[in-house]
Amino acid sequence: MSAGFFSRGFRGRRRQTDDRLPPGQYLVDGFPVLSAGPTPRTPLETWDFSIVGEVDEPKRWTWEELRALPSEEVTRDIHCVTKWSKLGTRWEGVSVDTLLEGVETAAEYVTAFCDGGYTTNLPLEDVTGGRAWIAFSFDGAPLEPEHGGPARLLVPHLYFWKSAKWVRGLRLLTRDEPGFWESLGYHNYGDPWREQRYWGD
Amino acid sequence: MAEIRRLTGRLAWRIGEVVETRPAAPRTRSLYLEVPGWEGHKAGQHVDVRLTAEDGYQAQRSYSIASAPEEGRIELVVEHLDDGEVSPYLTDELRTEDKLELRGPIGGWFAWEAREGGPLFLVAGGSGIAPLMAMIRHRAAAGSDAACRLLYSSRSREDTIFAGELDRLTASDGSLEVVYTLTRSQPSGWTGYARRIDDEMLAEVAPTPEQRPLVFVCGPTPLVESVATSLVGLGHDAGRIKTERFGLTGG
Numbered sequence: 001m002s003a004g005f006f007s008r009g010f011r012g013r014r015r016q017t018d019d020r021l022p023p024g025q026y027l028v029d030g031f032p033v034l035s036a037g038p039t040p041r042t043p044l045e046t047w048d049f050s051i052v053g054e055v056d057e058p059k060r061w062t063w064e065e066l067r068a069l070p071s072e073e074v075t076r077d078i079h080c081v082t083k084w085s086k087l088g089t090r091w092e093g094v095s096v097d098t099l100l101e102g103v104e105t106a107a108e109y110v111t112a113f114c115d116g117g118y119t120t121n122l123p124l125e126d127v128t129g130g131r132a133w134i135a136f137s138f139d140g141a142p143l144e145p146e147h148g149g150p151a152r153l154l155v156p157h158l159y160f161w162k163s164a165k166w167v168r169g170l171r172l173l174t175r176d177e178p179g180f181w182e183s184l185g186y187h188n189y190g191d192p193w194r195e196q197r198y199w200g201d
Numbered sequence: 202m203a204e205i206r207r208l209t210g211r212l213a214w215r216i217g218e219v220v221e222t223r224p225a226a227p228r229t230r231s232l233y234l235e236v237p238g239w240e241g242h243k244a245g246q247h248v249d250v251r252l253t254a255e256d257g258y259q260a261q262r263s264y265s266i267a268s269a270p271e272e273g274r275i276e277l278v279v280e281h282l283d284d285g286e287v288s289p290y291l292t293d294e295l296r297t298e299d300k301l302e303l304r305g306p307i308g309g310w311f312a313w314e315a316r317e318g319g320p321l322f323l324v325a326g327g328s329g330i331a332p333l334m335a336m337i338r339h340r341a342a343a344g345s346d347a348a349c350r351l352l353y354s355s356r357s358r359e360d361t362i363f364a365g366e367l368d369r370l371t372a373s374d375g376s377l378e379v380v381y382t383l384t385r386s387q388p389s390g391w392t393g394y395a396r397r398i399d400d401e402m403l404a405e406v407a408p409t410p411e412q413r414p415l416v417f418v419c420g421p422t423p424l425v426e427s428v429a430t431s432l433v434g435l436g437h438d439a440g441r442i443k444t445e446r447f448g449l450t451g452g
Contacts, residue, residue, distance in 0.1 A: 005253060006254060007252040007292045007301070007302070010254050010294070011258075022259045033422045036310050037429065038432070038439045044375065081451060083262060116439065117440065146422070180310075184308065184309040185308065198212045200211035200212055
């Protein structure tokens with residue numbers, strides 16, 4: 001309905017044509033914070049990470065056990081559905097592949113669950129094959145609580161609400177179950193390059 | 202409505218007409234839009250606005266809706282950001298009879314409907330008042346008697362968006378209370394709060410945890426982080442505190 005429409009007097013000042021910028025996004029230098037409620041603060045002594053659901057045997061790591069696993073440094077662009085993108089962000093974390101090593105499952109989906117009750121759903125293949133991490137460090141420093149610390153899921157190829165803050169585990173599922181924002185009108189998959197912001201996009 | 206959208210598919214871009222613009226504070230304008238085919242919204246929801254230059258270049262941003270669902274037109278409150286690309290156009294260039302492309306409403310979490318009842322505790326910082334104003338207006342339009350208290354932090358009285366309307370509403374409604382804090386400058390004779398919101402202020406102003414208020418906090422990130430953390434520390438149920446950030450993403 002909007003073909004041929006333009007905004008009288010709008011020329012656009014930033015003209016960001018960087019080909020790393022998905023449609024409808026703009027660049028920021030800062031790191032905006034978005035969350036739906038108070039920032040949870042779980043002491044590391046009681047923190048754990050688990051893999052549950054459709055698995056022959058659930059797995060669990062304490063904070064120290066998780067940090068003892070091999071970790072990777074990754075540098076990726078991130079894209080928030082609220083339109084900002086940040087290029088070349090530096091993270092350190094444990095690959096989800098490492099956590100799923102030796103796990104037998106018929107699952108095709110995962111739901112990440114978090115302190116504070118937040119959930120988000122993803123196809124299993126989007127968190128495996130070197131595409132997702134449990135990140136505990138940002139830009140060389142421990143991940144701040146307001147950015148999801150002590151650890152968040154990092155799935156940089158999808159809109160950033162999929163990179164669940166304060167993540168405490170993955171539930172493997174044979175059927176897809178919409179998570180928190182996915183139940184509230186946001187796209188089930190969330191590919192920024194296809195601008196999948198909302199239901200029906 | 203969400204269900205209807207799921208069945209009909211895409212959240213479509215619509216072209217609204219600017220029917221009025223009005224200064225809301227020194228660097229902030231209210232835009233009033235009529236949007237043909239608008240399906241209505243819940244108080245607290247937002248829209249995406251998309252600007253298109255003649256050569257096809259586009260920029261998008263999100264803005265909260267400040268008007269009640271009961272009003273025929275949509276009010277957006279836009280603060281001019283110096284390094285912004287979209288907000289200076291909306292505050293300085295856009296005028297009555299211009300067209301504006303938008304889609305929505307978006308976001309069903311930071312939202313309140315009168316039938317959910319109260320008590321409500323609303324905390325606003327600056328232009329973060331917008332979605333909370335929609336709730337206050339909706340509460341009034343729906344004839345709700347749910348107890349509602351707003352704690353509203355702004356730099357000065359002139360920066361206090363909707364002050365006149367809030368004062369009128371509280372004068373005629375015994376279950377609505379508004380508490381202001383003016384952080385930078387205060388009119389002579391000011392006896393209210395004159396500092397940033399802190400633990401002590403929240404302990405004085407917020408309903409008690411036993412009253413189980415529904416809490417909505419909207420403003421810049423430092424305010425939202427500190428208010429939400431303080432309220433949890435005061436014993437409020439984290440699951441009843443909803444937050445929304447405003448204005449810091451360079452729009």
